[in-house]
Amino acid sequence: MKVYRFDNILLKTGWTEEIYITVDDEKVIQKIETTLPEEEIFPKEGYLIPGFQNAHSHAFQYAMAGINEGLSPEAKSDDFWSWRENMYSIALKISPEELEQVATDLYIEMVRHGYTHVAEFHYLHHDFEGNPYENLSEMSERLMNASVAAGISLTIIPMFYQVGGFNLDANPKQRRFISQTVDEYLNLFEEVQKASENYNNVNVGIGVHSLRAVKPEDIISLFKKAPADIPKHLHISEQEQEVRDCVSHLGKRPVEWLLENVNLDENFHLVHATHINKEELEGIIKTGANIVLCPSTEGNLGDGLFPLLEFFKKGGEFSIGTDSHIGLSPMEELRWLDYTVRLIEKSRNPLCLNAGDYSGDILYHMAYQTGLKAMGVTKEDYFEVGEKLKGYLITKDNTLFKNKPIEHVLGTLIYSGGPEHLERLI
Ligand SMILES: [Zn+2]
Known part of the structure; x- marks a missing residue:
């Protein structure tokens, strides 16, 4: 088991701050939480989007x-x-x-x-x-x-x-x-x-x-x-x-x-x-x-x-x-x-x-x-318990995304970004 902390994650309702996702050894999501779990946390910098x-x-x-x-x-x-x-x-x-x-x-x-x-x-x-x-x-x-x-x-x-x-x-x-x-x-x-x-x-x-x-x-x-x-x-x-x-x-x-x-x-x-x-x-x-x-x-x-x-x-x-x-x-x-x-x-x-x-x-x-x-895939939300954690981090360590207001992240990715700004999560 491993717990990741994401600063920003894209869900169906839009961007959500501070989410903890627990995955097992197969990278299958076990828990998605908003409160800090007791286990060791692995922080992930960037904006998480599904692929x-x-x-x-x-x-x-x-x-x-x-x-x-x-x-x-x-x-x-x-x-x-x-x-x-x-x-x-x-x-x-x-x-x-x-x-x-x-x-x-x-x-x-x-x-x-x-x-x-x-x-x-x-x-x-x-x-x-x-x-x-x-x-x-x-x-x-x-x-x-x-x-x-x-x-x-x-x-x-x-x-x-x-x-x-x-x-x-x-x-x-x-x-x-x-x-x-x-x-x-x-x-x-x-x-x-x-x-x-x-x-x-x-x-x-x-x-x-x-x-x-x-x-x-x-x-x-x-x-x-x-x-x-x-x-x-x-x-x-x-x-x-x-x-x-x-x-x-x-x-x-x-x-x-x-x-x-x-x-x-x-x-x-x-x-x-x-x-x-x-x-x-x-x-x-x-x-x-x-x-x-x-x-x-x-x-x-x-x-x-x-x-x-x-x-x-x-x-x-x-x-x-x-x-x-x-x-x-x-x-x-x-x-x-x-x-x-x-x-x-x-x-x-x-x-x-x-x-x-x-x-x-x-x-x-x-x-x-x-x-x-x-x-042919039915999902309630973009990340769900029971599925593999798949997605990309839009990286912040570049001039394009550093200090970008959250509401402009997807626009920046689509109109100015490229694959060089995406880090495959798993
Ligand atoms: Zn065709």
């Missing part, structure tokens, strides 16, 4: 981070779809061993940047020819191993990927992703779920890659059959072309179709939802579904801008993800979200809807709480 939640990751794409930032000799322009071709060539080449290595490197970097939990939106399921591995969950287990090696919690979400686009057969380059039917996919999902039970840092979610990657009747059928209370993720409305294709094949915009055909609820996490109209935005909020925003990737791919201010003002909830991993800093993701709104509105602190609000606090608490939902 960030990374609600959207494709680990293998870390292998291409930074290497597509220019035009190839034969190209005159570049966009999401040409980037996707490059992504497919990487996907075709990665062996299970390489996936584990890339994911381990990536997750170690995530932990260094302040993330304690990642949701892996995983669709690279099969071997180089597109045949299932003898162990159906081979590639998922590689990600689980990587999460253990890096010390990060993982929500593995094996994705259903069936076709190449609306009314299009799968492209041969997508062959490693494909399950032909709902039952084939559910078999894969169940194998991954079974494998996850061997890891105490892993849980599972379920989902479809996107409306363009699964036949509409099978999307409906899958979500009817899916377990009720696990997180459900899908990409939606990321690109304008995708919205146009959806309208011409399904007669509806993507979110409009989803609202009419699937029983959305608070377990759903719609990734990007960049191009939505007012009715779609309000429809999402009404169902309690959440949005996952990935600003550094969305910026890198030139996706467009999600109507964040309107969504937030109406009570919408969002988390953040690093998606392609072109950026890995949670502070940068949150800063980007706010700065794009500021640039559009030509004003400061637009997310502060009430006098006395602080932008950093709003962003941190929103991304953390909605992030937990995206992971």
